[in-house]
Amino acid sequence: MSNIKTMTFDAIVIGGGGAGMRAALQLTETGVKAACITKVFPTRSHTVSAQGGITCAIASADPNDDWRWHMYDTVKGSDYIADQDAVEYMCSVGPQAVFELEHMGLPFSRTEQGRIYQRPFGGQSKGPNDSTQAARTCAAADRTGHALLHTLYQANLKRGTTFLSEWYAVDLVKNAKNEVVGVVAIEIETGEVAYIKAKATVLATGGAGRIYASTTNALINTGDGIGMALRAGFPMQDMEMWQFHPTGIYGAGTLVTEGCRGEGGYLINSEGERFMERYAPNSKDLAGRDVVARSMVIEILEGRGCGPEKDHVLLKLDHLGEETLNLRLPGICELSKTFAHVDPVKEPVPVVPTCHYMMGGIPTNVGGQALTQDDDGKDQPIRGLFACGEAACVSVHGANRLGGNSLLDLVVFGRAAGLHIEEQLRNGFEVDGASEADIKRAMARLDRLANASEGEHVAAVRKDLQTCMQLYFGVFRDGESMNKGLQLLNEIGERVRNTRLTDTSNVFNTARIEALELDNLFEVAYATAVSAVERKESRGAHARNDFTERDDENWLKHSLYFPLDKRVGKRDVNFSPKTVDTFQPTIRSY
Amino acid sequence: MLVSLYRYNPEADNAPFMQDIEVELPKGRDLMVLDVLNLLKEKDVTLSYRRSCREGVCGSDGMNMNGKNGLACITPVSQVIKKDKLVLRPLPGLPVIRDLVVDMSLFYKQYEKVMPYLVNDQPAPAIERLQTPEDREKLDGLYECILCACCSTACPSFWWNPDKFIGPAGLLQAYRFLADSRDTAQAERLADLDDPFSVFRCRGIMNCVSVCPKGLNPTRAIGHIRNLLLQRAT
Numbered sequence: 044m045s046n047i048k049t050m051t052f053d054a055i056v057i058g059g060g061g062a063g064m065r066a067a068l069q070l071t072e073t074g075v076k077a078a079c080i081t082k083v084f085p086t087r088s089h090t091v092s093a094q095g096g097i098t099c100a101i102a103s104a105d106p107n108d109d110w111r112w113h114m115y116d117t118v119k120g121s122d123y124i125a126d127q128d129a130v131e132y133m134c135s136v137g138p139q140a141v142f143e144l145e146h147m148g149l150p151f152s153r154t155e156q157g158r159i160y161q162r163p164f165g166g167q168s169k170g171p172n173d174s175t176q177a178a179r180t181c182a183a184a185d186r187t188g189h190a191l192l193h194t195l196y197q198a199n200l201k202r203g204t205t206f207l208s209e210w211y212a213v214d215l216v217k218n219a220k221n222e223v224v225g226v227v228a229i230e231i232e233t234g235e236v237a238y239i240k241a242k243a244t245v246l247a248t249g250g251a252g253r254i255y256a257s258t259t260n261a262l263i264n265t266g267d268g269i270g271m272a273l274r275a276g277f278p279m280q281d282m283e284m285w286q287f288h289p290t291g292i293y294g295a296g297t298l299v300t301e302g303c304r305g306e307g308g309y310l311i312n313s314e315g316e317r318f319m320e321r322y323a324p325n326s327k328d329l330a331g332r333d334v335v336a337r338s339m340v341i342e343i344l345e346g347r348g349c350g351p352e353k354d355h356v357l358l359k360l361d362h363l364g365e366e367t368l369n370l371r372l373p374g375i376c377e378l379s380k381t382f383a384h385v386d387p388v389k390e391p392v393p394v395v396p397t398c399h400y401m402m403g404g405i406p407t408n409v410g411g412q413a414l415t416q417d418d419d420g421k422d423q424p425i426r427g428l429f430a431c432g433e434a435a436c437v438s439v440h441g442a443n444r445l446g447g448n449s450l451l452d453l454v455v456f457g458r459a460a461g462l463h464i465e466e467q468l469r470n471g472f473e474v475d476g477a478s479e480a481d482i483k484r485a486m487a488r489l490d491r492l493a494n495a496s497e498g499e500h501v502a503a504v505r506k507d508l509q510t511c512m513q514l515y516f517g518v519f520r521d522g523e524s525m526n527k528g529l530q531l532l533n534e535i536g537e538r539v540r541n542t543r544l545t546d547t548s549n550v551f552n553t554a555r556i557e558a559l560e561l562d563n564l565f566e567v568a569y570a571t572a573v574s575a576v577e578r579k580e581s582r583g584a585h586a587r588n589d590f591t592e593r594d595d596e597n598w599l600k601h602s603l604y605f606p607l608d609k610r611v612g613k614r615d616v617n618f619s620p621k622t623v624d625t626f627q628p629t630i631r632s633y
Numbered sequence: 634m635l636v637s638l639y640r641y642n643p644e645a646d647n648a649p650f651m652q653d654i655e656v657e658l659p660k661g662r663d664l665m666v667l668d669v670l671n672l673l674k675e676k677d678v679t680l681s682y683r684r685s686c687r688e689g690v691c692g693s694d695g696m697n698m699n700g701k702n703g704l705a706c707i708t709p710v711s712q713v714i715k716k717d718k719l720v721l722r723p724l725p726g727l728p729v730i731r732d733l734v735v736d737m738s739l740f741y742k743q744y745e746k747v748m749p750y751l752v753n754d755q756p757a758p759a760i761e762r763l764q765t766p767e768d769r770e771k772l773d774g775l776y777e778c779i780l781c782a783c784c785s786t787a788c789p790s791f792w793w794n795p796d797k798f799i800g801p802a803g804l805l806q807a808y809r810f811l812a813d814s815r816d817t818a819q820a821e822r823l824a825d826l827d828d829p830f831s832v833f834r835c836r837g838i839m840n841c842v843s844v845c846p847k848g849l850n851p852t853r854a855i856g857h858i859r860n861l862l863l864q865r866a867t
Contacts (some may be wrong), residue, residue, distance in 0.1 A: 083683070084737070086780055087691040138760075145761040148751025150769065150776045157763030185774075189690055190776060197750035232730055261686045297688045332759070378688060381707050502675045541656070546679040548644045551731040554678035 047227075047236050048484070052078045052205075054243040054464050057226060057268060061089035062432025062453035062460075063247030064195040064204075069461020071204040075468060078205040079241065080212055080228055082263065082556070083440065086197045089249055089261040090453065093188025093604070094374060095164060095302035096180035097144075098447030099137040103154060104161035104178040105169075105445070110134040111623055112170040113179060118447060120166045122583035122593065123439025123628040124281070124601060126617035129437045132409045133448075133455045135622075140454045141181055148601050149194040151183050152371075163305040164446040165329040166495070166633070171626070174325055175395030178305075180447040185300050185374040190540040191450060207239075211556055212267060213252075213277045214485035215244065215428070219445060222474045225429035227485040234457045234549025236489065238482050243464045243472050246272060246405060246413075249517065255398035256506075256513040259291050259298040268434040270563025273570060273606040277425055278415055280436040280601045281403035282586050283575035285425050287518050289335040291397025293355040295382035298399065299375050299392060301446040304328040306371050310339065311391065314349040318356075323633040330633035332585045335555040336396035338403075340518045344608070350393065357391035359594040366576055396518055401567075402444055402584065403532070403574070404436035406603070406614065411435065411460025414605060416614065427474050431456040431466060438601065441616075442583020486579040492558055497630065501558045507560075508535050512568050516575055521588040529572045532565075539565045570604045577611035578602055595628055634658055634714065636669060639722040640680065642731055649729065651720075661678035665729070666698055666705040666713065666721070682733040689846060692781030696733050698720040702783040710824075723798065724786035726795065740782045743799045751820035765779040768814035775809035775854060778802060778845050784841035784851055789836045797830035800839035803849030804832060808854035811861060823858075825867050832858050 056067045059081025070077035081088070100110040112133040118125055145159065146149060152160035159181045167177040185191035199206070209231040216225045216238060225240040251266025252258035272277060283402075289310070290299045304310075309328045312318050322338040323330035330338075338357050348354050360368060360375075365388045368376055372387070379385050379392045405428075406414045413428040431437075432453040439452055515528025539561055546554040579586050580594035601614040618625045636656050641649035656669060664672075667684055667768065674680045682705075683693040696705055698713045699720050710719065740836035753762070759766040785791045785800035807826060810816050826832050832855060841851040 045852075081693075083693065084741075084780075087683075087685045087693045089686065091689075091691050091779075092686050092688065096763065142757075142759075142761050146751075146753070146757045150772045150813075151761070153764050153769045155766065157765050159761050186690075189779070193776070200745060201750040232736075240733045261691065263685045304768070373692075381689065386711060463683050500675075503677075543681075546644060550643055551681050551734050553674075553681050557678075578724075627750070 047238055049238045049240055049577070051240045052076050053241065053468055054245065055080055055225065055239055055241040056245040056247055058088070058247035058432070058434070058454070059085035059206065059208070060247065060249050060250060060322055060432065061090035061192055061195060062457040063245070064199055065454050065457030066245050066247055066431055067204050068199050068202060069204045069458050070465060071199065071463040073461070075465050078207055078239070079603040080207045080226070082209045082211045082231070082236035082267070083207065084208050085206065086193055088192060089264055090188045090192040092261060092298065093191070093450055094185045094298060094448050095305065096162060096182035096301035097140045097141060097186045097450035098164060098180045098445065098452055099539065100134065100179060101138045101159060101161070101181060102112070103139055103158040108177065108179065109170065110137065112168060112177065114169055114623065115171050115626055116166050117439060117445055117527040118626045120443055120445040121629055122443055122584065122631055123441065123599060123615050125289045126438050127620040128617045129409050130439050130487055131623060132459070133439050133451060136455050137451050140451070140458055144191060144194060144454060146199040147194050147451055149183065149190050151181060163329060165301050165304070165326070165335070166331045166445045167329070173545035176326070176329060178251065180302070180303065180305065181592060183371045188450065211559065212271065213559060216477050216482055216485045217275055217464070217474045218477045218481055219477055224423060224474050224477045227482065229489070231404035232551055234552060240477070242427060242468065244427055244473060245411065245429040245460055245464070246434050247430070247432045248434045250401045251564065252398045252401070253511065254303040254512045254564050254571065255507040257291065259288055259296055260398070264271070265560035266563045266567035267560065268430065269404060271572070273566045276607050277413065278406065279403060279570045279605070281438060281442070281574070281606045282570040282604055283570065283578050283602060284402035284442050284583060285398060286400040286402060286584050287336040287396040288399035289332060289339055289396055290358055290394040291399070292378065292382045293393035293395045296397050297377060297382050299358065299394065301332070303358060303360055303372060303375060303531050306367065306484055307363050309575045311357050311359050312342045313353065313456055314347060318342050321528060326588045331443055332446065334633055335599045336518055337586060339396055349456060355393045355395040358394045359387055359391040360387040361391070366453040391603070400449060401433055402436070402440040402442065404434050405430040406601070407431070407435045407437050407457060409437065410463030411456055412463065416612065429460050431460045439605050441583060445560055488559060488562060492544045492555060493547065495541070495543045498541040499538055501542050501554070501561050504535060504542060505561050507566065508564060508568055511535060516571060519586050519588055520575060522576065525572065525576045529576060530571050532569055536565055536569065537592065570606070572602050574611055583604055599628060634710070635718045636673065637718065637720040638680070639687060640732055662809065663709045663711050666708045666710060666719070669719070670705060670711060681731045681837055690779060692779035695724050695781035696784045697725055700788045702782060702848045704773055707846060712721070723784055726792040727787045737782060739795045740800070740802065742787055743785070743803040744780065744806060746799060747803050748810065748818065748822060749806045749847065751810065751813060751816055752814055754817050762815050764814055772809060773811045773848055775805055775812060778849060779806050779844065779847060783844045783846060787840040787844045789838060789840070790836055793831060794834055798834035800829050801855065804835070804858060805851040805854045810859050823861055827862055828867070832862065
């Protein structure tokens with residue numbers, strides 16, 4: 044065998060955020076020999092930044108609430124390209140998954156009845172026939188992600204989960220049959236490289252918001268799982284679908300939760316007008332995020348932006364009163380003071396749409412099984428590979444995710460992946476071993492960096508990549524400028540392949556990690572660009588000036604990007620939920 | 634501004650040293666300390682530090698800035714700079730791995746010691762366990778801890794006995810579960826803490842309170858634990 048250290052598990056989970064830790068917990072609880080590999084100590088993962096809550100029909104705020112209404116909202120929010128079997132699963136299993144979190148100790152805020160507090164969030168209704176605003180987002184003040192992530196870490200400690208903390212996954216290892224049989228990873232503290240062998244490999248590596256210059260995402264959100272899967276030759280789904288959150292703090296990019304508007308805050312332009320009343324007469328500031336973000340950009344483009352540059356709008360909160368703000372939105376008050384230098388109790392917060400969430404990702408079924416397509420366009424499982432959370436595209440968010448659905452997605456499908464893998468292993472799932480050459484292939488990037496004696500520094504190339512995506516693949520897009528962006532990306536790609544590492548030391552070499560991350564950022568950006576050019580319609584977050592209408596005839600489909608020939612194909616959307624009638628596509632209005 | 638950086642790479646340096654670098658600050662913008670580090674790293678990629686969320690919630694970039702522990706990402710330069718100089722050192726009292734990166738193992742171990750998870754020996758109900766808003770309020774100021782280690786590494790008692798004294802961060806979490814109306818393991822939790830070191834090495838110095846970037850008060854939580862332990866003894 045290879046001369047590098049080999050560690051063997053039945054299953055490995057790459058990523059220690061909400062999805063990864065929920066999957067790891069499920070595996071450990073059911074006795075599977077599993078390890079969670081994470082590039083940062085688990086509680087440093089980006090789930091920690093989620094604020095407003097986890098949307099789920101637990102019938103606390105409204106005793107008659109129904110998961111089917113949540114399903115309807117989610118399908119409508121997705122602009123009808125979410126898979127309805129997956130949305131059905133998420134919304135119906137959701138309550139159980141949320142109650143489990145509570146039983147683990149998650150410190151949810153409470154109602155007078157002692158139940159979990161739920162707040163209104165965007166796109167929430169009481170079903171297809173009643174557009175009344177619902178309150179369905181379960182919250183722990185405005186620190187729900189923090190509370191959830193710490194609770195999951197604590198639950199994993201209780202169960203004795205194995206963590207490989209501050210280990211960075213470099214590339215997937217595939218055997219001769221194209222099955223995934225683990226990963227090559229590097230221990231950051233020592234620089235030691237190991238082959239971590241497993242029958243099941245779960246990618247729970249989160250998002251990649253760092254492909255944009257302005258993002259709410261943590262610095263670690265570099266799409267490592269997406270990069271690994273693309274380099275392994277596997278397709279990506281709906282990569283053109285990026286959510287721009289309406290309320291990133293102007294200048295800093297840090298998020299202020301949609302819960303601000305859920306609690307009664309609203310957006311105003313330079314004339315002090317509550318402009319969302321014009322764009323979404325019914326839901327106003329709680330329309331879908333794509334709708335609100337576009338409305339804000341239009342206000343700015345038409346000259347009604349705020350500030351000396353007229354390049355942002357304002358989020359008004361002061362009318363809610365100091366008591367409510369301190370009780371329900373304490374973290375927001377803190378963040379606004381730190382990053383916007385305003386106290387929301389007295390002044391509005393300057394905000395601007397900011398890259399927030401990747402709706403696309405690794406196509407999977409409801410059990411987290413990663414999928415590819417055969418020559419006839421039929422779904423085929425990628426043996427040994429699974430994905431969940433933001434890295435996966437199961438798809439419950441389609442072309443636009445509803446607020447509060449990401450936390451539900453990651454617990455429901457992290458759990459489901461764990462359940463599914465345990466069952467597969469129990470039924471005797473086996474894969475062939477990897478040859479030395481197979482392992483060597485997964486080390487190619489490390490070898491290149493070790494030997495590159497000339498080339499550019501990572502930071503400069505990364506900056507150009509982010510600027511390119513920001514300029515050409517933002518809230519509004521059009522064919523001509525996207526093609527220009529794609530051209531530029533081709534040049535940037537050449538530079539990415541020729542970066543040079545001036546620090547070749549072993550101990551905690553963060554320069555090496557950043558160089559490896561840049562490869563992944565580029566893979567994600569390129570898949571995004573090619574898919575965005577190809578989808579010739581406007582749907583959800585993908586808004587084109589040259590194709591302004593939704594085109595159900597040609598594009599009521601997932602896009603599927605194949606990395607080997609850089610081609611975009613299509614995949615059918617699932618319209619066959621098991622227990623409810625299909626929600627038929629209609630015009631989406633709020 | 635002069636930035637004085639603690640540098641140490643065990644593969645190259647015999648001993649740690651301070652590196653002085655002149656940094657031109659952009660006008661009209663108050664950078665965070667983390668922004669300064671990122672600028673420096675663009676020029677010298679060998680500089681090592683941890684960072685993730687860059688908004689004060691993940692707890693990665695705890696460090697010592699002009700003598701005081703805090704999070705680099707939410708500390709404006711203007712707030713810590715003294716005589717146009719910024720001295721950056723790793724969190725004190727823990728082994729240094731490289732530059733500003735410390736080995737947090739001991740810190741995590743103390744956290745793990747306090748059974749930092751809910752224990753409830755009753756069968757779980759079909760819905761959530763109920764909790765009144767008043768009972769839930771008792772967790773405020775406790776659950777928000779981000780495990781950045783600013784407090785414990787500012788605590789002389791923890792420097793002295795990092796293996797035996799749980800330290801402010803761990804004790805804050807110990808009390809977070811003692812105070813939770815849903816937890817049924819209070820007796821066991823207190824028994825585990827009832828020795829001369831785990832809790833009672835706290836001397837009420839309150840460095841933890843003065844440095845906590847989340848504005849939490851571990852000393853008060855430790856006081857509550859002391860009271861519970863004393864009640865238990867009588």
